[in-house]
Each structure stands twice: as structure tokens, then as C-alpha cells.
Amino acid sequence: MTALRLGIAGLGTVGGGLIKLLQPDQPLGQGEFEIVGVSAQNRARRRDVDISRYPWFDDPCDLAMQPNVDVFVELIGGSDGTAKKAVELALRRGAHVVTANKALLAVHGADLAKLSESHGGKLLFEAAVAGGVPIVKALKESLRGARPRAIAGILNGTCNYLLTEMEATGRAFNDVLADAQRLGYAEADPTMDVGGFDAAHKITLLAAIAFSALPDYEHVKIEGVDLVTLDDIRLAGKLGYRIKLIAKAERVDDAVSLHVSPALVTLDHPLASVGGALNAVMVDADPVGRLTFIGKGAGAGPTAAAVAADLVDLLEGRGGPAFARPVSALAAAARAAPSEFGRFYLRLRVQDRPGVIAAVSDRLGREGVSIESFLQTPGHDGPSVPIVLTTQPVARSALDAAAKAIETLDAVVEPPRFFPIEEADDRARLWS
Numbered sequence: 255m256t257a258l259r260l261g262i263a264g265l266g267t268v269g270g271g272l273i274k275l276l277q278p279d280q281p282l283g284q285g286e287f288e289i290v291g292v293s294a295q296n297r298a299r300r301r302d303v304d305i306s307r308y309p310w311f312d313d314p315c316d317l318a319m320q321p322n323v324d325v326f327v328e329l330i331g332g333s334d335g336t337a338k339k340a341v342e343l344a345l346r347r348g349a350h351v352v353t354a355n356k357a358l359l360a361v362h363g364a365d366l367a368k369l370s371e372s373h374g375g376k377l378l379f380e381a382a383v384a385g386g387v388p389i390v391k392a393l394k395e396s397l398r399g400a401r402p403r404a405i406a407g408i409l410n411g412t413c414n415y416l417l418t419e420m421e422a423t424g425r426a427f428n429d430v431l432a433d434a435q436r437l438g439y440a441e442a443d444p445t446m447d448v449g450g451f452d453a454a455h456k457i458t459l460l461a462a463i464a465f466s467a468l469p470d471y472e473h474v475k476i477e478g479v480d481l482v483t484l485d486d487i488r489l490a491g492k493l494g495y496r497i498k499l500i501a502k503a504e505r506v507d508d509a510v511s512l513h514v515s516p517a518l519v520t521l522d523h524p525l526a527s528v529g530g531a532l533n534a535v536m537v538d539a540d541p542v543g544r545l546t547f548i549g550k551g552a553g554a555g556p557t558a559a560a561v562a563a564d565l566v567d568l569l570e571g572r573g574g575p576a577f578a579r580p581v582s583a584l585a586a587a588a589r590a591a592p593s594e595f596g597r598f599y600l601r602l603r604v605q606d607r608p609g610v611i612a613a614v615s616d617r618l619g620r621e622g623v624s625i626e627s628f629l630q631t632p633g634h635d636g637p638s639v640p641i642v643l644t645t646q647p648v649a650r651s652a653l654d655a656a657a658k659a660i661e662t663l664d665a666v667v668e669p670p671r672f673f674p675i676e677e678a679d680d681r682a683r684l685w686s
């Protein structure tokens with residue numbers, strides 16, 4: 255078998271991990287792959303791996319254009335800029351591209367997949383979603399005969415770590431985040447993670463594959479873990495739930511609904527026990543039923559192993575269209591999805607005085623929102639108190655309207671927040 259010749263752009267966490275996996279003492283270092291060029295930003299940077307024996311390219315675009323590069327491996331990151339330019343150049347000349355870059359694919363995936371189809375190179379991205387968890391291939395190959403109904407995932411390890419720590423230690427979001435940054439578990443600029451954007455990139459890709467739909471990042475409704483307070487975690491716990499950042503894609507009639515938001519999960523939910531920095535993806539498909547994949551969603555080894563799996567596919571002549579079907583067979587995605595219908599958790603902070611609860615109930619009632627349970631814990635410091643409600647199944651749009659009306663009440667001291675409740679068995683969930 256002739257060796258597959260690789261040009262590796264990006265030599266950071268994942269790129270460095272990949273080079274380690276391709277060394278002669280590793281299963282993938284037995285001559286099937288040859289590194290014919292590497293590129294990064296700073297040639298002089300000290301790295302864990304010795305790159306001195308590989309041809310160096312200052313510009314990843316030059317590397318992408320080398321005629322001896324069979325596979326351009328993009329491990330730079332970012333939805334635009336150099337990574338995008340270099341991937342386009344490689345695809346335009348018919349080279350294969352393997353990437354871990356979910357931001358790039360979520361935003362430009364359809365165009366890049368079209369380029370790959372028209373020029374003959376494959377575009378593979380197992381590592382882009384949930385790192386070492388082989389969910390992309392599972393959806394593209396193993397579940398090809400099934401009809402996915404919903405995918406729900408914990409797709410951002412940083413957020414899951416933060417929520418797990420808050421619950422375990424009783425420390426506030428900002429404290430836990432500052433520690434995570436010191437320990438290197440969270441980026442110096444954590445916006446992509448804590449704002450829910452990274453999870454949104456990933457669910458966009460999974461939904462495209464599972465529902466044969468064009469990747470549609472624009473239409474993901476995104477709320478991050480920065481909205482979750484210690485009160486939420488404590489009070490949700492008293493009600494029998496745990497809070498997770500859930501990225502969810504559901505087929506609703508002919509449309510796809512895409513959400514990322516903190517959600518309350520019942521303790522018997524398959525995602526409830528996924529703690530720390532782990533990732534998990536639950537797929538509900540007919541006629542297979544529910545499957546849950548759990549594992550390391552990041553880190554040099556697991557992510558590089560996922561990149562390597564794509565390289566092996568290319569070596570052995572596998573790897574179909576980027577999103578399992580040709581772009582021309584992918585439908586428009588999220589646009590027409592109706593408003594979500596289900597139970598919700600609503601948190602308010604109000605002045606502790608008579609009549610407030612009646613006023614809140616009135617505003618909910620006017621929008622047709624029925625209260626299922628109500629919780630106000632005795633003993634609090636300061637002039638305001640947190641109260642939480644869970645609702646009977648209701649359309650998200652009705653709760654939105656009620657929350658806006660509640661916010662205008664004098665006694666309400668901060669905007670109400672509401673999060674969906676994920677049922678252990680959500681087959682009963684309805685749509686309006």
C-alpha cells in the first residue's frame with residue numbers, strides 16, 4: 255500500500271497529538287502515513303514533538319497547495335481566516351481534507367462540502383464533535399439505516415466541568431471559572447465555551463448528518479452556562495434535577511429545531527450522571543431506540559485519535575460525502591421549526607413582600623402558563639428572594655411572553671430566566 259502523504263497545519267494540542275500518534279512506535283507509525291510538510295504560526299516555538307525533520311511551511315496555504323500533499327490536515331481553528339483559505343485551496347486542487355474545526359464547518363460546511371464534491375477530495379471531521387467520542391462516524395455509517403428523531407448532547411467539556419464543580423463545591427460561577435482558567439481547563443477568553451457557541455457549532459454538524467439537512471448554525475438558539483446561578487443549581491437539586499448545558503437537535507415534521515441552553519435533567523436521565531469535563535451524546539432513532547455515547551471530548555490524545563480514524567478511512571478508500579449525503583440531497587434545516595413545547599423551570603428574584611406571588615401567577619395565567627410546582631426556600635440574606643416554578647407543558651413562546659410581562663413588575667428585581675426540563679423519556683414531548 256502506498257503511504258498517504260500528509261500536510262499538517264496547526265501543531266498545537268491536536269496537531270502535536272497527531273504527530274505523536276504517527277511516530278514509528280505507534281500503531282499508525284508503520285509506514286502507511288508520511289508527513290510531507292508541517293505548518294504553524296511560530297516556527298521557533300518549543301513543542302512537545304520534534305518537528306525538525308519535516309519540511310516547514312510558514313504559510314498553511316502554501317502547504318495546502320503542495321502537489322505531494324494527499325491529505326491536508328487542518329488543526330488551526332477558527333471559522334474564517336487562514337484555516338478557511340487553506341482548506342479551500344486544498345479542496346480546489348482535489349486533495350482530501352481532515353479537520354477538527356467545528357467552527358469552520360458549522361459556518362461554511364455546505365460550501366466546503368460542495369467544493370469537495372466538485373473536485374473529488376473528501377472532507378472528513380470526526381474530531382470536530384466530542385473529540386474522542388466516535389459520534390460522527392456512528393451517525394454517518396452505523397446508524398445509516400435508522401431514522402434519528404432527536405440528538406441531545408453535553409458537547410462542551412468546559413461547561414460541564416464548571417456546572418459539576420458548582421454543584422459539588424457550592425461555589426459561584428465566576429469563582430469556578432477563574433480556577434478553571436488558572437488550571438488550563440478554560441480558555442483565557444471563555445466566551446465560545448461558556449456562551450454556548452462551541453456546543454452550537456457541534457450540534458449544527460450532528461444535526462446536518464442525522465437529519466440530512468444543510469448545516470444551519472445561524473438558526474441555533476443559543477443560551478450559555480453563564481446564565482446559571484448557584485441558586486439555580488441548589489433549587490433545581492431540591493426539585494430533583496441537575497443542570498446541564500444541553501445541545502439539542504430534533505426533527506419536527508419536516509423541520510429541524512436546534513437549541514443550546516442550560517436545561518434541568520431528571521436524575522435518571524442518561525445525561526445526568528455525565529460529570530466533569532466528559533462529553534456525551536444521546537441519539538434517539540427509530541427503530542434502534544436510544545443510544546448514549548460518553549467519553550473524552552477534548553485533549554491531545556483523544557482528539558488526535560479521532561483525526562487518525564479519518565486518516566485510516568482515507569488510506570483504506572472509505573469516507574463518503576462530508577455530511578453523509580451529497581449537498582444537493584440536503585434539505586434546508588431549522589427555519590420552519592415550531593416553538594418548543596414542554597415543561598420549563600422559571601427562576602425569579604423578587605422583593606420579599608405580600609402580593610408578589612399573586613402578581614406573578616396572574617401574568618403566567620394570562621399567557622396560559624400553568625404552574626406545576628413552586629419553591630421558595632426560607633431564610634435568605636438581603637431584601638430579595640429567589641423563587642422558582644416549574645410549569646406544566648407549555649409553548650416556549652407563551653413562557654417568553656409571560657416572562658416579559660413579569661419583568662415589568664415593580665417587585666421583580668432581575669429578568670426572569672427559564673430553562674427547559676429534559677424528561678428521562680421525552681417521547682411524550684409535544685410540539686405546537
Ligand SMILES: NC(=O)c1ccc[n+]([C@@H]2O[C@H](COP(=O)([O-])OP(=O)(O)OC[C@H]3O[C@@H](n4cnc5c(N)ncnc54)[C@H](OP(=O)(O)O)[C@@H]3O)[C@@H](O)[C@H]2O)c1
Pocket residue numbers: 263264265266267268269293294295296297299312313314328329330331332336354355356357381382383385551552553554557
Ligand atoms: N484542543 C482540543 O482538545 C480540541 C478538541 C476538538 C477539536 N479541536 C479543534 O482542533 C483545532 C485545533 O485546536 P488546538 O486545541 O490544537 O489549538 P491550539 O493548541 O491553539 O493550536 C493551534 C495551532 O494552529 C497554529 N496556528 C494558529 N494560527 C495560525 C496561522 N494563522 N497560520 C498557521 N498556523 C496557525 C498555532 O501555531 P503556533 O503553535 O505556532 O502558535 C498552533 O500550532 C481547532 O479547530 C479546535 O476547535 C480541539
